[in-house]
Amino acid sequence: MSNPVFSRDPMFNGRGSSTAHATVDAATLDQMYGMPTATPRETGRMTYDDVIVRTAGLLAVIVVVGAATWLFAPGLAMIGLIGGFVLGLVNAFKKEPSPALIVAYAVFEGVFLGGISYFIETMTRPGSPAGSLALQAVMATVATFAVCLFLFRSGRVRVTPKFTRWLLVALAGYALFALTNFVLSFFIASEGFGPLRNGPVGIIVGLIAVGLASAALIVDFDAIKRGVEGGAPRKFAWSGAFGLTVTLVWLYIEFLRLIAMFTSNR
Numbered sequence: 442m443s444n445p446v447f448s449r450d451p452m453f454n455g456r457g458s459s460t461a462h463a464t465v466d467a468a469t470l471d472q473m474y475g476m477p478t479a480t481p482r483e484t485g486r487m488t489y490d491d492v493i494v495r496t497a498g499l500l501a502v503i504v505v506v507g508a509a510t511w512l513f514a515p516g517l518a519m520i521g522l523i524g525g526f527v528l529g530l531v532n533a534f535k536k537e538p539s540p541a542l543i544v545a546y547a548v549f550e551g552v553f554l555g556g557i558s559y560f561i562e563t564m565t566r567p568g569s570p571a572g573s574l575a576l577q578a579v580m581a582t583v584a585t586f587a588v589c590l591f592l593f594r595s596g597r598v599r600v601t602p603k604f605t606r607w608l609l610v611a612l613a614g615y616a617l618f619a620l621t622n623f624v625l626s627f628f629i630a631s632e633g634f635g636p637l638r639n640g641p642v643g644i645i646v647g648l649i650a651v652g653l654a655s656a657a658l659i660v661d662f663d664a665i666k667r668g669v670e671g672g673a674p675r676k677f678a679w680s681g682a683f684g685l686t687v688t689l690v691w692l693y694i695e696f697l698r699l700i701a702m703f704t705s706n707r
Contacts, residue, residue, distance in 0.1 A: 443663065444657060444660065444684045444687065450626055454594050457666070462501055464523045464594070469636060469656075470704075482545060484609060485674060485675050486669075486673065486674065486675060487668055487669055487672075487673045487675050487676075487677050487681070488669060488674050488678070489665070489669055489676060491675055491678035491681075492665055492669075492678045492681040492682055495679055495681070495682035496681075496682040496685050496686060498682075499543065499544070499654040499682055499683070499686045500547075500686065500689070502547040502548060502551060503547050503550050503551040503554060503686070503690070504551070505551065506547075506548050506552055506555065506660060507549025507551040507552070507554045507555030507558065508555060509551075509555065510552045510554075510555030510556050510559075511555040511556070511558060511559045511572070512552065513573075514552075514556075515555065515556040515560060516556065517552050517556055517558035518552065518553050518555070518556025518559075518560065519556075520549075520558050521549045521550065521551070521552030521553030521554070521556060522557075524544060524545075524549035524552070524553075524555045525549035525550040525552075525553050526540060528545055528549060529546055532546055532683055533615075533687075537676070538676055538677060538679035538680040538683065539679075540679050543679055543682070543683045546683070546686075547686065550686075550690055554690065554693065557694070557695060557697070558572075558574070558575040558578075561574065561578070561697055561698075562574040562575060562701075563703050564701075565701040565704045566704055573703070574697065574701060575683075575695075575697065576702055577700050578696040578697040578700055579693065581696040581700070582689060582692050582693045582696055585651070585654075585655055585658075585692060585696075586658065586689065586692075588704040589655050589658040589659050589662070590658075590662065592659065593659050593662045593663065594662075598659055600659060600660055600663035604656075604660075605660060608653070608656050608657065608660060611653055611656075612653060612657070615649070615650060615653055618637065618646070621637065622634075622635035622636065622637040623640055625634060625637065634698055634701075634702070637701075641696075643702050644699065644702050644703070647695055647698050647699040647702060648699070650695040651692065651695050651696065651699065654688060654691050654692040654695055655692070657688050657691075658685075658689075659687050659693070661684050661685055661688055664681075664684065665681045665684075665685075668680075668681060
Protein backbone atom coordinates (compact mmCIF):
# COMPACT_ATOMS: atom_id res chain seq x y z
CA MET A 442 0.00 0.00 0.00
CA SER A 443 1.24 3.53 -0.71
CA ASN A 444 -1.23 5.49 1.39
CA PRO A 445 -0.52 5.14 5.16
CA VAL A 446 -4.22 5.53 5.81
CA PHE A 447 -4.74 2.14 4.16
CA SER A 448 -1.40 0.38 4.60
CA ARG A 449 -1.51 0.49 8.43
CA ASP A 450 -5.15 -0.55 8.72
CA PRO A 451 -5.86 -4.31 8.67
CA MET A 452 -9.35 -3.52 7.40
CA PHE A 453 -7.85 -2.36 4.09
CA ASN A 454 -4.57 -4.25 3.70
CA GLY A 455 -6.07 -7.74 3.51
CA ARG A 456 -4.78 -8.81 6.94
CA GLY A 457 -7.98 -8.15 8.88
CA SER A 458 -9.27 -10.95 11.05
CA SER A 459 -12.55 -12.52 10.01
CA THR A 460 -15.50 -12.67 12.39
CA ALA A 461 -15.57 -15.86 14.45
CA HIS A 462 -18.48 -18.19 13.78
CA ALA A 463 -20.49 -19.18 16.82
CA THR A 464 -21.85 -22.70 17.19
CA VAL A 465 -25.61 -22.84 16.72
CA ASP A 466 -28.14 -25.65 16.89
CA ALA A 467 -30.12 -27.10 14.00
CA ALA A 468 -33.31 -25.17 14.82
CA THR A 469 -31.50 -21.87 14.81
CA LEU A 470 -29.80 -22.71 11.53
CA ASP A 471 -33.17 -23.59 9.97
CA GLN A 472 -34.64 -20.29 11.16
CA MET A 473 -31.69 -18.35 9.81
CA TYR A 474 -31.96 -20.14 6.47
CA GLY A 475 -35.57 -19.01 6.10
CA MET A 476 -34.77 -15.35 6.73
CA PRO A 477 -34.14 -12.95 3.84
CA THR A 478 -30.53 -12.21 2.99
CA ALA A 479 -29.18 -9.29 4.99
CA THR A 480 -27.64 -6.44 3.07
CA PRO A 481 -24.22 -5.04 3.99
CA ARG A 482 -25.94 -1.98 5.50
CA GLU A 483 -28.11 -4.17 7.74
CA THR A 484 -25.08 -6.06 9.01
CA GLY A 485 -23.15 -2.85 9.67
CA ARG A 486 -20.59 -3.49 6.95
CA MET A 487 -18.90 -0.85 4.84
CA THR A 488 -20.20 -0.38 1.30
CA TYR A 489 -18.90 1.51 -1.71
CA ASP A 490 -21.81 3.94 -1.32
CA ASP A 491 -20.67 4.71 2.23
CA VAL A 492 -17.20 5.64 0.98
CA ILE A 493 -18.58 7.66 -1.96
CA VAL A 494 -20.96 9.69 0.21
CA ARG A 495 -18.30 10.52 2.79
CA THR A 496 -15.72 11.36 0.15
CA ALA A 497 -18.17 13.69 -1.59
CA GLY A 498 -18.92 15.34 1.74
CA LEU A 499 -15.25 15.95 2.52
CA LEU A 500 -14.61 17.35 -0.95
CA ALA A 501 -17.64 19.64 -0.58
CA VAL A 502 -16.20 20.96 2.70
CA ILE A 503 -12.85 21.61 1.01
CA VAL A 504 -14.48 23.44 -1.92
CA VAL A 505 -16.72 25.64 0.28
CA VAL A 506 -13.96 26.51 2.75
CA GLY A 507 -11.47 27.01 -0.09
CA ALA A 508 -13.79 29.43 -1.89
CA ALA A 509 -14.37 31.40 1.33
CA THR A 510 -10.64 31.56 2.00
CA TRP A 511 -9.95 32.74 -1.56
CA LEU A 512 -12.48 35.57 -1.20
CA PHE A 513 -11.89 36.71 2.36
CA ALA A 514 -8.64 35.41 3.90
CA PRO A 515 -6.06 33.96 1.49
CA GLY A 516 -3.35 34.92 3.98
CA LEU A 517 -4.42 32.02 6.18
CA ALA A 518 -2.93 29.49 3.74
CA MET A 519 0.03 28.70 6.03
CA ILE A 520 -2.29 28.00 8.95
CA GLY A 521 -4.25 25.64 6.73
CA LEU A 522 -1.04 23.93 5.61
CA ILE A 523 0.18 23.32 9.16
CA GLY A 524 -3.25 22.30 10.48
CA GLY A 525 -3.88 19.97 7.54
CA PHE A 526 -0.44 18.38 7.90
CA VAL A 527 -0.85 17.74 11.63
CA LEU A 528 -4.40 16.40 11.35
CA GLY A 529 -3.40 14.35 8.33
CA LEU A 530 -0.77 12.55 10.41
CA VAL A 531 -3.13 12.16 13.38
CA ASN A 532 -5.88 10.65 11.23
CA ALA A 533 -3.47 8.44 9.28
CA PHE A 534 -2.10 6.81 12.43
CA LYS A 535 -5.33 6.48 14.42
CA LYS A 536 -6.55 2.90 14.83
CA GLU A 537 -10.19 3.99 14.83
CA PRO A 538 -11.45 6.68 12.41
CA SER A 539 -12.69 9.91 13.97
CA PRO A 540 -15.28 11.66 11.76
CA ALA A 541 -14.78 14.95 13.62
CA LEU A 542 -11.00 14.95 13.09
CA ILE A 543 -11.39 13.91 9.46
CA VAL A 544 -13.84 16.76 8.80
CA ALA A 545 -11.46 19.14 10.63
CA TYR A 546 -8.70 17.97 8.28
CA ALA A 547 -10.93 18.83 5.32
CA VAL A 548 -11.53 22.32 6.76
CA PHE A 549 -7.80 23.03 7.13
CA GLU A 550 -7.10 21.65 3.66
CA GLY A 551 -9.80 23.94 2.29
CA VAL A 552 -8.08 26.91 3.91
CA PHE A 553 -4.72 25.86 2.51
CA LEU A 554 -5.93 25.11 -1.01
CA GLY A 555 -8.02 28.28 -1.21
CA GLY A 556 -5.08 30.42 -0.11
CA ILE A 557 -2.39 28.75 -2.19
CA SER A 558 -4.62 28.72 -5.27
CA TYR A 559 -5.20 32.46 -4.87
CA PHE A 560 -1.50 33.26 -4.56
CA ILE A 561 -0.41 31.02 -7.44
CA GLU A 562 -3.08 32.44 -9.73
CA THR A 563 -2.36 36.08 -8.91
CA MET A 564 1.36 35.39 -9.33
CA THR A 565 1.13 33.66 -12.71
CA ARG A 566 -2.05 35.14 -14.22
CA PRO A 567 -2.51 38.71 -13.02
CA GLY A 568 -5.64 40.23 -14.48
CA SER A 569 -7.12 36.91 -15.64
CA PRO A 570 -10.64 35.85 -14.61
CA ALA A 571 -10.66 34.87 -10.94
CA GLY A 572 -10.42 31.16 -10.37
CA SER A 573 -9.56 30.16 -13.93
CA LEU A 574 -6.33 28.42 -12.91
CA ALA A 575 -7.96 26.62 -9.99
CA LEU A 576 -10.89 25.56 -12.17
CA GLN A 577 -8.53 24.00 -14.71
CA ALA A 578 -6.73 22.14 -11.92
CA VAL A 579 -10.05 20.87 -10.55
CA MET A 580 -11.15 19.67 -13.99
CA ALA A 581 -7.81 17.92 -14.54
CA THR A 582 -8.10 16.24 -11.13
CA VAL A 583 -11.65 15.04 -11.80
CA ALA A 584 -10.68 13.73 -15.25
CA THR A 585 -7.66 11.88 -13.85
CA PHE A 586 -9.79 10.38 -11.08
CA ALA A 587 -12.30 9.12 -13.65
CA VAL A 588 -9.56 7.61 -15.87
CA CYS A 589 -7.88 5.89 -12.91
CA LEU A 590 -11.20 4.47 -11.73
CA PHE A 591 -11.93 3.17 -15.23
CA LEU A 592 -8.50 1.55 -15.52
CA PHE A 593 -8.93 -0.12 -12.15
CA ARG A 594 -12.51 -1.29 -12.62
CA SER A 595 -11.81 -2.60 -16.13
CA GLY A 596 -8.78 -4.57 -14.94
CA ARG A 597 -6.43 -2.81 -17.33
CA VAL A 598 -4.26 -1.85 -14.36
CA ARG A 599 -3.89 -4.38 -11.56
CA VAL A 600 -2.44 -3.75 -8.13
CA THR A 601 0.16 -6.47 -7.72
CA PRO A 602 2.88 -6.74 -5.04
CA LYS A 603 5.43 -5.67 -7.66
CA PHE A 604 3.33 -2.62 -8.58
CA THR A 605 2.99 -1.68 -4.92
CA ARG A 606 6.71 -2.07 -4.22
CA TRP A 607 7.57 0.06 -7.25
CA LEU A 608 5.19 2.77 -6.10
CA LEU A 609 6.59 2.79 -2.55
CA VAL A 610 10.12 3.26 -3.85
CA ALA A 611 9.02 5.98 -6.28
CA LEU A 612 7.06 7.82 -3.57
CA ALA A 613 10.02 7.67 -1.20
CA GLY A 614 12.25 9.15 -3.90
CA TYR A 615 9.77 11.90 -4.67
CA ALA A 616 9.34 12.70 -0.96
CA LEU A 617 13.12 13.06 -0.60
CA PHE A 618 13.23 15.31 -3.67
CA ALA A 619 10.38 17.48 -2.36
CA LEU A 620 12.02 17.82 1.06
CA THR A 621 15.34 18.79 -0.52
CA ASN A 622 13.61 21.36 -2.73
CA PHE A 623 11.80 22.81 0.28
CA VAL A 624 15.00 23.16 2.32
CA LEU A 625 16.91 24.71 -0.60
CA SER A 626 14.14 27.27 -1.09
CA PHE A 627 15.31 28.99 2.11
CA PHE A 628 18.80 29.49 0.69
CA ILE A 629 18.36 29.83 -3.08
CA ALA A 630 16.02 32.31 -4.75
CA SER A 631 13.35 30.77 -6.97
CA GLU A 632 10.13 31.67 -8.78
CA GLY A 633 7.87 30.26 -6.10
CA PHE A 634 8.06 26.48 -6.56
CA GLY A 635 11.58 25.96 -5.21
CA PRO A 636 14.97 26.02 -6.96
CA LEU A 637 14.61 22.42 -8.20
CA ARG A 638 11.21 22.98 -9.80
CA ASN A 639 11.90 25.83 -12.18
CA GLY A 640 11.74 25.76 -15.98
CA PRO A 641 11.57 22.53 -18.01
CA VAL A 642 12.89 20.48 -15.08
CA GLY A 643 10.00 21.66 -12.94
CA ILE A 644 7.50 20.61 -15.62
CA ILE A 645 9.08 17.16 -15.93
CA VAL A 646 9.02 16.70 -12.15
CA GLY A 647 5.40 17.86 -12.10
CA LEU A 648 4.41 15.30 -14.72
CA ILE A 649 6.17 12.56 -12.75
CA ALA A 650 4.34 13.67 -9.59
CA VAL A 651 0.97 13.53 -11.38
CA GLY A 652 1.82 10.01 -12.55
CA LEU A 653 2.70 8.95 -8.99
CA ALA A 654 -0.47 10.46 -7.56
CA SER A 655 -2.51 8.67 -10.23
CA ALA A 656 -0.86 5.36 -9.38
CA ALA A 657 -1.54 6.03 -5.69
CA LEU A 658 -5.22 6.56 -6.53
CA ILE A 659 -5.41 3.13 -8.13
CA VAL A 660 -3.81 1.57 -5.05
CA ASP A 661 -6.36 3.43 -2.91
CA PHE A 662 -9.19 1.94 -4.98
CA ASP A 663 -7.74 -1.53 -4.41
CA ALA A 664 -7.48 -0.94 -0.65
CA ILE A 665 -11.12 0.17 -0.46
CA LYS A 666 -12.14 -2.87 -2.51
CA ARG A 667 -10.33 -5.09 -0.01
CA GLY A 668 -12.12 -3.36 2.85
CA VAL A 669 -15.57 -3.81 1.33
CA GLU A 670 -15.00 -7.42 0.30
CA GLY A 671 -13.41 -8.20 3.67
CA GLY A 672 -16.48 -6.98 5.55
CA ALA A 673 -14.92 -3.96 7.26
CA PRO A 674 -17.27 -2.19 9.72
CA ARG A 675 -19.17 0.76 8.27
CA LYS A 676 -17.25 3.29 10.39
CA PHE A 677 -14.14 2.56 8.32
CA ALA A 678 -15.83 4.19 5.35
CA TRP A 679 -14.51 7.39 6.94
CA SER A 680 -10.97 6.01 6.65
CA GLY A 681 -11.56 5.17 3.00
CA ALA A 682 -12.93 8.64 2.30
CA PHE A 683 -10.04 10.27 4.14
CA GLY A 684 -7.45 8.26 2.21
CA LEU A 685 -8.99 9.16 -1.13
CA THR A 686 -9.21 12.83 -0.13
CA VAL A 687 -5.53 12.96 0.81
CA THR A 688 -4.52 11.63 -2.61
CA LEU A 689 -6.93 13.91 -4.48
CA VAL A 690 -5.60 16.96 -2.63
CA TRP A 691 -2.06 16.01 -3.64
CA LEU A 692 -3.17 15.47 -7.24
CA TYR A 693 -4.89 18.89 -7.34
CA ILE A 694 -1.79 20.65 -6.00
CA GLU A 695 0.42 19.01 -8.62
CA PHE A 696 -1.94 20.01 -11.42
CA LEU A 697 -2.11 23.54 -10.05
CA ARG A 698 1.68 23.78 -10.13
CA LEU A 699 1.91 22.29 -13.61
CA ILE A 700 -0.68 24.60 -15.13
CA ALA A 701 0.98 27.59 -13.47
CA MET A 702 4.36 26.54 -14.89
CA PHE A 703 2.99 26.15 -18.41
CA THR A 704 1.35 29.58 -18.09
CA SER A 705 4.48 31.32 -16.81
CA ASN A 706 6.62 29.76 -19.56
CA ARG A 707 4.48 31.17 -22.40
